[in-house]
């Protein structure tokens with residue numbers, strides 16, 4: 001089991017959602033985030049004296065998947081979010097120790113799917 005965490009441009013969310021749906025990934029969590037990458041948040045929209053990092057609006061997507069769904073999920077996010085410009089986003093893949101469906105008490109792979 002893996003947790004896929006992606007930071008993407010907010011305007012890419014719809015396309016990412018559609019690509020995930022095509023890849024049969026239907027469960028996800030989305031939150032608004034602030035962040036910056038290697039440009040410290042500047043080059044995307046502002047050129048000036050860099051005194052501190054500039055936090056830009058991003059969308060954070062979290063998707064817990066079984067191992068065979070990692071590649072299709074990552075590919076779908078890339079397909080929906082890549083423009084080729086800086087700030088397109090980043091994807092992290094983390095191990096999940098356990099998953100529990102509260103209603104039934106199911107755990108592990110059964111609880112994710």
Ligand SMILES: Nc1ncnc2c1ncn2[C@@H]1O[C@H](COP(=O)(O)OP(=O)(O)OP(=O)(O)O)[C@@H](O)[C@H]1O
Pocket residue numbers: 007008033034035036037038039056058085086087088089090
């Ligand atoms: N190492 C990191 N740790 C935590 N969050 C990160 C990290 N790198 C990027 N992010 C998050 O991802 C968002 C998008 O990052 P971004 O696409 O700008 O990455 P980048 O490494 O600067 O690549 P690029 O050069 O293509 O812009 C950031 O605004 C931030 O929220």
Ligand SMILES: [Mg+2]
Pocket residue numbers: 036037038039040086087088
């Ligand atoms: Mg960047």
